[in-house]
Amino acid sequence: MESDQPAPANTRRIAIDPVTRVEGHGKITLLIDDDNHIVEARFHIVEFRGFEKFIQGRPFWEVPFFVQRLCGICPVSHQLAAAKAVDQIVGVNQLTPTATKLRRLLHFGQMLQSHALHFFHLSSPDFLFGFGSDPTKRNIAGVLEQYPEIALKGVKLRKYGQRIIEAITGKRIHGTGTVPGGMNKPFTLPERDALLADIDDILQWSQDAVALNEQIHTAHADHRDFGTLHSHYLSMIGSNGELEFYHGNLRAQSVSGDNLFAPFDYCDYQQIISEEVRSWSYLKFPYFSALGTEHGWYRVGPLARINNCAFISTPLAEAARQRFKAYGHGNLVHDTLAYHWARMIELLHCAESIQSLLHDRDITGTDLLAKKGEYQPQGIGVIEAPRGTLFHHYHVNDEGLVTRANLIVSTTSNNQAMNESVRTVANQYLDGQEITEALLNHLEVAVRAYDPCLSCATHALGKMPLQVTLQRIDGHVVHQLTKNTEGTIQSSPDDH
């Protein structure tokens, strides 16, 4: 709540620190004047990894397994984006049918578990108990207690996605699966049959999840404007304009639903997207270069994808999309809270796609590796991660060592939007009010809609003099760091 940081004259600074029921480290700060009016509202990402630096000098084939450790919720997304870049480096443009389908199955499993986790484990308490409900109950344990049926369906949906990942990569989190130009292990008949045995339940529960979210969103008139933004959208689409997560061109739509550019090859992303650095967040702010920093920001993720696609290739999810479109009278749906509904439509699409892949004969094939082509000095891999478009770009030298890496992580693309939504909700609900925990949770509800993955993001050093001392319990000083006003850091000699 009340923060220790200095605030400008006649204002108070309030911090929500840490933002909870999201993945990673972030905080929200508010500057409030004497009449409780909001002067400023910001969502800061306070983490810095420096991945782009320390990956330098590593062999390119290691990259997918390092980089997935950026994020324990969507490790498969990072592994696959990096693997696609690595395929390019070894000159492979087309994987074998079995390898392609295994990667797709893996990706659907990942999307299913991540979406289930986000709604049921992290966000559902806000909707089932209310945004301002008792904070000690507002969590998955509370949902298990009060709505065991809903909670257990969520737990089992997530489990099913994790089982797919385990079958293909050997572990539920941070397994191995991809190799340059293919996959490292076939998918066996017993593995397939074990998963097929439960698919009917998964399909039913996914439909229930869509129905629940549709009902929540349409039944609450106030959800419509909650943190809602009129924004541009970016996402991948398939060759016929369909919803696509693994491979395709990128489509950018404007606020009013026109194409901002013709759908483009993701390898050209540098001509389309730039990133702005701001002093108060370790996360950069991407924007369409042609539109500039002020007007060029856009949203990614489930809402962007459902808005951007022309149709969905599986029947149940397509029917759900039609109802979503009807709710928006055929126009783009800009409601921030509709992210949840869109996410569950995708969950259903994953369940249906998993079913058809499990019935596909290729999936248990053993032809896993494509023939390598000519070695390339760089590789770009882009996929739709659960949270949105994910870019991985690596340069390698003649020895196969990485010389440069650029990542645009999904959550980064939503950075501006999350800040805009926090500001909007602060003005809608908190302005002029006595600030309470219940009101503050409204700001977190706005952030959670985006399902941010802040671990994937990065961080920096303040200009004010600062000193940090690491002290053991017994009072012994282990290490001391001092930063002077120029921002230079002095480190006291390490004495251990």
Add this chain to the structure above:
Amino acid sequence: MTTEHTTKRKLKLATTSLAGCFGCHMSFLDMDERLAGLLKHIEFDRSPFTDIKHCGPCDIGLIEGGVCNAENVYVLREFRAQCRILVAVGACAINGGVPAMRNYFDLQDCLEEVYLRGTNVTHPHIPDDPELPLLLDKVYPVGEIVPIDYFLSGCPPSAEAFLQLLQPLLVGEKPQIAKSRLHYD
């Protein structure tokens, strides 16, 4: 959830992620339906899964991730002060893990790579707002900052390993984790 059948109070469990990837937390959730059973004996305190922002007095604290900034130090000390039993969970907490790969480079150089020399960067500068916690020169294992009672290896430890750690603690016994459950990848 009712606890009439037992007069024993529930144990309090706090969890946090410092410089980690949340994979250890996700692996904890991989106990799936068994989570409901565990919650008959345990209640969450501060955790990314709850909205409790500060750790109260707890029986068990699970720490994921190493220590990379001033805020991590603060949170870790809060946990040590409040938790009777503190467990370092996963490769990052125990050794620093992948984030500690930055220890081989100069911190300034890492920051410049990302914010000054990054691809298509507008307004290149290093973020420096006082709201951002001061980075440490290196990523430290948690055991170098506070005393730790147990170390649970793995990247991440499996859900079974979490259960084998917690179940004995529930009845006041020392955890014995089967060798087959211990792995380091």
